[in-house]
Structures are given as structure tokens and as C-alpha cells.
Amino acid sequence: MILTDSLLDLFLETRRHTEEICSPLEIEDYVVQPIVDVSPPKWHLGHSTWFFEEFILKNHKKDYVLFDADFAFVFNSYYETLGKRVVRADRGNLSRPSVQKVYDYRVYVTEQIKVLFSEDQNEELYQLLEIGIHHEKQHQELLVTDIKYILGNNPLLPSYSDKFVGHIEEEHEQDWISIDEGVYEIGHDTTDFCYDNELGKHQVYLQPYKISNKLVTNGEFLQFIEARGYQKFDLWHAEGWDWVNNNSVVAPFYWHLIDGKWHHYTLKGMQQVEKHLPVTHISYFEAFAFAQWKECRLPTEFEWEAAQNFFPWGKRWEWTESAYLPYPDYQKAPGALGEYNGKFMVNQKVLRGGSVATPPKHTRHTYRNFFHPNLRWQFTGLRLAK
Template structure:
């Protein structure tokens, strides 16, 4: 059994994570919670219901005698992809549901919070604590998705509504990018030690890396604009075949949220409203297709996820105060004095999302958390300005389909020596 001190800490962590979700909701109007413009974006009220359903389904129902569900029909609505946990409402139809209302979803959240508060006042087993901690990290993932979706919902509105007015202004900071060198050798990658981690980080193993160089900073808006002005989106030789089809079928000619009127300055929608693009800020909202084409145009390449991890462990300090995480409340990319391996934007790698050696997903529904998605997706590393600082690790493996770019994604270059 766990000590009372540990249980108090677990309860405090629960309160903190749930309060952060509420903080993200505070600037919104009720209409913002119900929109689903595309299949990749879930209505904001669904995120609130889904993260609440997780604790009700995997913590309270199995461990509280005679637990009474808030609404027995809610699991159908708020289950995402856990086939083992029951039937699910289809993802593309989440925006059709005007009921439950936003008010009712918040009542559901409050009810489960009360039940969790009471449950976490007592000692719980290591196994149950692990599920609670997984649920907290799961909610932190949805907090970041929540911000992606807020920006997608507001970003195409011609009124360019402001999400937050309290963020810091973008600075015109210029930092010279250099090449960091990593020597040839055999390295260990993957999670090792104590503390929370997702199952897809497991299977620590050795990899051989040829000597390589990796950029000391992220690609900036100004650097990417040079690619655009040089006809990057029109040069088929820079693009993978599937990527070239995507560019032409979707009329892609700039990063997501960028726009230009009559050949003038480039502007972009930010969580602070519609602003002129700051050319010194790290680039954001780039697909893998665009990242790969830009790297090819520069005569470089994207790093593998193993190269990224070793470089991050070699050159980045996890205690650096320069890192741009959600706690900084910038809600945008900013240039920092550090190498930006952690925070700011998720960095595309050239690695497909596949399992590590010795990977063994847990049994039951929670085993569906990561492993079932190990196909047709690419790995991103490092976190973003929407990631909680205590949520990221150098071994953290994010993954998205290569055409997506509504998330906070950017580019770091690498090259052979």
C-alpha cells in the first residue's frame, strides 16, 4: 500500500491537472465548445467529457463499490478508440451532438471530480495509482489537443477572434543557428529508470549512428519564407510523390494559418489574434511533407528520432529556464537562448512510428493506448508551447499522419558528415 504522503501528492496532482483544463476553458464562449470543422478536430466539450470518462471508466467503476455512473449513456459518447471498453460514437460525427449540453458536460466533470476526490483520500494500490497517473498524463495530452482544436476552430473565422489577451508579445530576437556534431558510435535509446512514461517509450535498446550534424535551432518563419519565394511549393523535384499530390489537391502554398493580401506582408492567425508573421520566430504548423521538402531544398534532411534523442541528451539541459512550455503562458513560438530541443514546437523526424524491440503493451483496454497506431504515422519529438513541462521527456514519442499540420509542429535540420 502507498503512504499517506504519496496519496496526498496524487490528489494534489489530480487537482492541478484538472484545474489546468479549466484554465484553458476560461476565455471561451459557450458556442466555442460545440464546433467540429473537420474530422481531426473534436468539439471542445468532447475533450472535457472524454478525459472525465477515462477516470470514471478505468478508476472509479472498477474500484468503488456500488459506484453510480453520472449517466449510463455517456460511455458511448465519450469513449474514443478503446474497443475493449465498449461501443463508441463515431469520431467524424461528434460535432452533430448538441446534447449533452456544455453545461451538462461540466456537471459530469464536477461529479467525477467529487468522486475522485473522495476516492483519493484513501490509500490506493500501486496498480490503481499507475492508472490514475496515466489518466493525468492522458488529460495533459488532451489539454494540448484542446489548444490545437481551439486554434483550428477560431483560426478560420474571418473575425480572427482572440483566444487569450494575456500572452507575451513576440520578440524580434535573432539567434544564429550553428551545426552541432555527434560522433559515430553505439548509443542507448528509449526510457530507462523510475517515473511515469508511456508504453511506446519502452524497450530500451542500442542503435548504431553514423556521425552527423544537427542544427542548434529550429527553422524560422523567415527561413521558410525563402523556400516559398524560391518556388518551393511549385518544384515537384523537392517533394515525395504522395506529398506532391497533397500539395496540388489541396492548393497548399504556405504554412497553416498564413495569408497574404495582394502580394504584401504575410500575416498569420495566432492564439492572440491576427498578426504579422515575425520572421525570427520558430516556424509552426508544418506537415511532414513540407518539412521533408524544405530539408531537401536546403540540401539537408530531417533527423531520425534516434539521432534527435541522442542530440537532445547531449546538448540540452532539462532544467533550462529558456524552454517554452505551457507554463510560460506565451501561447506562441518564441526564440530562446537554448537549443530549443524541448518546448516551442514538436519536431518532425524521418522515423516512422513503429514499436521498439521488446515492446509489450499492457493487457486490456489500456493496451490500446499506443500500439494500435503504429502504422502510417511519423514520429515527432520535443514537445511544444502547449505541453506541460512535467509531461515531456527526451524519450517521449509523439506521432501524427504526415499530411497533418493543425498541431504545433516545426522543423530541425540534420545532415551527414
């Protein structure tokens, strides 16, 4: 497959969108790292640029000159194959390079990519550019969620942007969709882009089940809180119960009880919780406990995929009951790109769908997101099954 103008346009559109996400920030916001899971916006800007430099320009552009020889050490994330890097927890200590220099780096690499692809087009370059684009789109989602964490843990709880569209009501009536038992095909099987963890289309046998056509709402989760769901040990996994007690968890992340009413921090600032909107920022532990309380369960990722044509999705990442494991005949890519997904297939749960932070032209019904069960800084919600 040879590069088309549309792919280069997508590359340029993606590069612009990353910077648009950062445009409401103050310069002081770019370097903050409150916890190890959250990376500073400046680091995201540099890392997504380094990816194109490391995997494309260094190996394929003749006489390519590095923008800065230290940037591979600063902006490598977890690629052991590519050498030493800044410890993840220390990304917030990078007061240098400056924000301006990182933006200069972005311009430099973007222009070099444009020059390279005006001179040379081949299947390998096409595939590398495509994965680089979607890698940056992943970081756009992380940028939004990390910015929310940074501002949502600022004592002043400042607003990110009044233009951010984060509140989407599912207006259709709640219903249970019945899915027949049988053998269903799972996995990606088109020529469109996907990650390697979606490959290996295979068949799974499913027992008959029902799945909700709506996400669980704030109002429903508020009923769980009022029923003292966070205090009932029998609803929780043992590890989840330890997590609740060790961290004094009493509500979804960003929720605050103010004058007897629940509020939550949003990217538009602090607002009163709206009961009709889908609940978000919950851990797998909380999703599981809520399902137990409702005498239901979470769907497996295979049940979710088999039923996805029957309900709207993409408003929240949805926890599933499936462990993040390789599909049959899974093959890691050679070299550093083989570290992209495969080495994380342990101790994590699969999420399906997408969220209000997911950029355009990125998610699909076979997309497999994955996080540890205790994490909830992403826009995570749940859908019930039984």
C-alpha cells in the first residue's frame, strides 16, 4: 500500500489536534505530575514527536540530523530495546527542556516527515506513519485525562475549557438485549488500521445472556452509595475491599460532598452531579461491586463485542470481566514495536468502547483498552449484563 495524500493529511490533522488540546493551558500546567500514572502535558508533546523521529526519521531519512541528542533519553517511555530513559515518576522534574523548545521540536519533526514522504513512499513507511498517527491519538486521550487530573487536584479546581463536551445523556429507554447462545467471531479482520492485540480473528462460544443497552448512570450509582455499597464487604473482591479501606474510597473519583449534595470536578470546573448522565471515573473494583449489588455482572469483552451492534457506545470506556490476554496465534512485532502491547498482558482488565476524550478516527468495536483494576483517572464506566 502506497502513501496517499489522505494519510499525510491525517498526520498533519493529528499533530494540530494535540496542540489544540494544550491551547487552554497556562505555561505552569505543562510540567505538573501529581502521580506516577499522570504524565506532564509537555512530556506527551515531546514523546509523541520522539516516536516519529525514532521509528521513522532516524532509520529512513538519509542524513537525518537529530533535533537534540538528549531527547531520546527524555522522551522514551518504556521501550527497553531503545536504551535508557527518564524514570516515569521523574517526568515532572523536567523543567528543561522548555515548553517552547518542545514545540520547536514538534515543528522540526513534522516538517522532516513531510520532506521524507515527498521523497520516498513504500509499504513499510506507510505502516510506520499510520501507527505513529494512532500512537499520538492515544496520547491525545491521555492528555485530556491527565490534564483533568492535574487541574482536578489543584486546590483551586480551575476550569480547563468551557467548550469541552463531556456530558452526554443516553436518551433512549433502558432495555435488556437478549443474545442467543452460539459461536461468535471475535477480532479485527479488515484492512483498516488496528493494533496487534486486536488481531487473530477467532471464534468463541457464548452462553445465552442479556446486556443492557445503556450505561449505568450517576443516579443509579448514587443509589449504590446511599445503600452503603462502599461499606458492604460481601460486594467486593478481597483485593477491592482492601483498596476501598486503604484509600478511604466512598464515591467515584472527582466526587465531592458539599453541603449535603454531591458535586464532581469536570473539565468545566466543579458542578453538581447530574443523575441522568453516565457515571464515570470508577475503578474495575467499583464496577464489579456495583454489578454485584444489582445482582448482575459485567459482560466479558467477547459478550460486549458480540452485542455491540445493538447499543450505542463510545461515551465512556467500559470495564469488562475479561483479563487482558493475547488472542490465539498472537504475534509480537519484531524489535521495539513488539513492546507496544504484548508485554502488558498481565494483571489488567480489558475495557471496550471509547470515551469523550477519545479523538476522532481512532476507536472501533474491536479496540481493546486495558488498565489495572484500581485505576480510575480515565473516563471509565460500566454496562451491566446478566
